[in-house]
Amino acid sequence: MAQTNENISSENEAPVVSHVKTPEKEEGPGSRSPEERCPQCPEDRSERRRPARREDWVECEGCNKWYHWRCAGDGSDVNTLLRWFCGTCLKEDPSRVITYKAPTRKSTRKRNQQDYANLEAGMSDSSRWINMLSEKxxxxxxxxxxxxxxxxxxxxxxxxxxxxxxxxxxxxxxxxxKMPPSDFTVDDVASELGEHTPVEVIDVASQSASPGWTLGTWADYMELEPEKRDKIYNVISLEVSGTKIAELVxxxxxxxxxxxxxxxxxxxxxxxxxxxxxxxxxxxxxxxxxxxxxxxxxxxxxxxxxxxxxxxxxxxxxxxxxxxxxxxxxxxxxxxxxxxxxxxxxxxxxxxxxxxxxxxxxxxxxxxxxxxxxxxxxxxxxxxxxxxxxxxxxxxxxxxxxxPKKFRFPMFSRQVMLDLANFLVSEVRILERGSEQAKKEVKEQIPVDRVKDAPALARELRWRARLALGNTSADEQDGAAANGAKRKRETASGGGPFRNFKPKVWDDVAEDSEVGESKQLKCTWPKPSSGDGWTSAWLSSTEPEGGEGEDDNKMAVNYHKERCVKVRRTQTGIERHRIERIVEHWEWDL
CATH class of the missing domain: 2.60.120.650 (Cupin)
Structure with missing residues (x-):
């Protein structure tokens, strides 16, 4: 009788790679407890290793003792056994014979089967590549x-x-x-992610996937002595983002x-x-x-x-x-x-x-x-x-x-588009808020013969890129969102300010700026630190009220003006936009 168990707690079993399914646990004569020890396991504790995840056992029909098939077997498939006797029982009664199940009937029809991965000469040799290097x-x-x-x-x-x-x-x-400790092992990977977690394993000889592996069977394979590995395998695509291991890296x-x-x-x-x-x-x-x-x-x-x-x-x-x-x-x-x-x-x-x-x-x-x-x-x-x-x-x-798509960078096109859009918007901010030299450098990069309204185009591109990523709430906003005011935008299916957006085309644009002289004056308006309500006076008028009292605030004000004039032809004449922006910077004489 043959049986396979998982995660045995005895301390003396060495790991093997087993492809035998775990049968239902039997009771009565012939069953064995997890603590039972294989009679042929090494006595020397230094030779013992941790329990195997999948371990083949076989029961002697003479003495009813259970043995590891790797310890007592001949290397054949344990599932082919019908009656099996240990070496001691065979010596005691030479009439006992190990018997096997009848082989499955196979068709005699010739089949044209080719291993395309190993079609070329030498492809089945996992060492062929490194051997070839000696000549290069x-x-x-x-x-x-x-x-x-x-x-x-x-x-x-x-x-x-x-x-x-x-x-x-x-x-x-x-x-x-940041990395895990240097003694972090494949067994730790299997323990953290789960031994039954599927893992993609590469057969080195053919450079193709080998199906059916879990982290448990992979850990068993890696812990084998090199000479006991039947083939050379490799794991190169185990991504661990969002797992316990990610916390270590x-x-x-x-x-x-x-x-x-x-x-x-x-x-x-x-x-x-x-x-x-x-x-x-x-x-x-x-x-x-x-x-x-x-x-x-x-x-x-x-x-x-x-x-x-x-x-x-x-x-x-x-x-x-x-x-x-x-x-x-x-x-x-x-x-x-x-x-x-x-x-x-x-x-x-x-x-x-x-x-x-x-x-x-x-x-x-x-x-x-x-x-x-x-x-x-x-x-x-x-x-x-x-x-x-x-x-x-x-x-x-x-x-x-x-x-194949599975071997490409996931969502590459949308990622590139979003990054490009964010970059263009950052250039727009320089165009709107930067120094004159910075503005000049940005303007030189704009193809004005094709792009008439660069800020609108950049923001439209970013909005559409975000929609493509499923971000319908514009959660990565700048400007108003950064100041606590959340802008509302509808999705493309629901219309919104950017649906079918077409920027205006201007025939010519002229811009200039002016830096005003610094002024010194006294003001009765409150400082921002004086409590709530200070904003009302500063928003109600273009010029602060002058004061002569001892408690009046002495201030210096600097300002600069930015002007932009745009013109274009219309069906009835000319449309002209004149935009002037004044920025003031007030400083208290502390």
Whole structure:
């Protein structure tokens, strides 16, 4: 009789990968308690390991004792047994014979079955890729090693190569990063997220998904000795945002400062049960000899990559136009299984990372990854403003090579549109409130032959982008919302001020400004600190009342004027708009 149990509490069982379903628990003779110990398990406690999540047991028909099939069996499928006897019982009575169930009848009809993933010669060998490297010319990397405290916005502004080439930060100090303790293991991942949680596992030999895995069976597999692993597998897409593990992980500060999803995705459209781009917190778990073939991270997103334990070896190809074109020809085509991409490009660089190292990989870099020892990594993807052109270029390659939707950056188009709209509105604010020099710089960027009312166009674009994201309440407002006054907007289906909006086209616009002289005067109007009701006097008149009393407030006032005149032809004549704005700044003589 064979039986499989889960989560046995005895202390001496070693984990195995089992694909036998757990039967209903039996009672009476032949059943065994979880505390029962396999007679053939090692006596030496140092050889014992934690309980296996799925453990095959077999009962001897002679002595009715239960054995681990991994301890007493011959390596065959325990489900094929009909009658089984332990070695002791077979010696006691040689007439006893182990018998097996009759095999399932199979059709003799020939079938044309091909394993397309392993069609090419050598594809079933998980070591073929790393063996091939011994014959290739690999260059030492020229990338910078930086201190964590130097990886900031100042670096982006001052270094012309910033976010254009990979960098390595050898120690996390100063990087603004938070990670689990270095002894955090795959067993901890399974415990935190649940052992029955499905996980996508990659068969390294074919670089394709291997179905049916959970975190429990994955943990059992990783805890096997390397020589006992039947195949080489890899986990590279376990995203943990919103889980207990996410509380232990914080990306580098620079990443958080740049990340579009972090900074621009509406806060009301994040959280449990809400669909939004979850690509910031990945837990990657690979065993020795695992590798990932050449790829570019989805949508040309940049990556931060921290080695918690173990090591990784990266191979990089620079994203030049020629190299990206070669990658586009190679990716998804027949030559992908026959040709090493490194033979089609100018150079391949090699970077070796060890525990504690963090790497930031910029947009578009083509890379492959080898795992020399069992390794755990935490990392994530992010889009940013510093290399939009490359991100769009990689997006176009994904479309051209028909990359499946599940392997693309989620909601990429809407995210890019929202970020663009927010940027344009920020430029509009400069146009409306900035210094004369700042205004001039913004105006030079506006194609006035096509855009006649830039502020209206920018705000219309942002409003529509927010609607596309499901944000119908305009919860990310500026201006009035920031001052506590919530503006109301209807959705596109209900009309509203922007439905079918068409900005006015002006034939000409003239603008100028004037800075007035500073005035000194005394005023009876109250200071803002004097209590409620002070605003009424300041709103009721254009000029404050003068005073001569000893308690009058002595003030200085500075002002500047902004004027704008717009003209256009109409069916009956000319329409002229004259707009004047006066800004006063009052200061008390303290």
């Amino acid at each position: 010319v690999i260059h030492l990397d020229p990338f910078k090693r930086m201190a964590g405290s130097d990886v900031d916005i100042g670096w982006l502004e001052d270094d012309e190569t910033a976010m254009l080439e990979p960098i390595v930060v050898e120690s996390p100090e100063g990087l603004g990063i 914080t990306p580098p500060k620079l990443v958080r400062d740049l990340d579009w999803v972090e900074n621009f995705w509406p806060s009301t459209r994040k959280g449990k049960g809400v669909v939004y781009p979850k690509v910031q917190l990945y837990c990657l778990m690979g065993v020795a000899k695992a590798w990932t073939d050449w790829h570019i991270d989805f949508a040309g997103s940049s990556v931060y990559y921290h080695i918690l334990s173990g090591a990784k070896t990266f191979y990089f190809i620079r994203p030049t136009p020629a190299n990206l074109a070669a990658y586009e020809r190679w990716s998804g085509s027949e030559i992908q299984y026959q040709t090493w991409l490194g033979d089609l490009v100018d150079k391949v660089y090699k970077v070796e990372l060890t525990a504690g190292n963090t790497m930031i990989i910029p947009a578009g870099w083509i890379h492959a990854v080898y795992t020399p020892v069992d390794t755990m990594v935490f990392g994530g993807n992010f889009l940013h403003t510093y290399n939009v052109a490359t991100q769009i270029k990689v997006r176009n390659i994904e479309i051209a090579t028909q990359v």
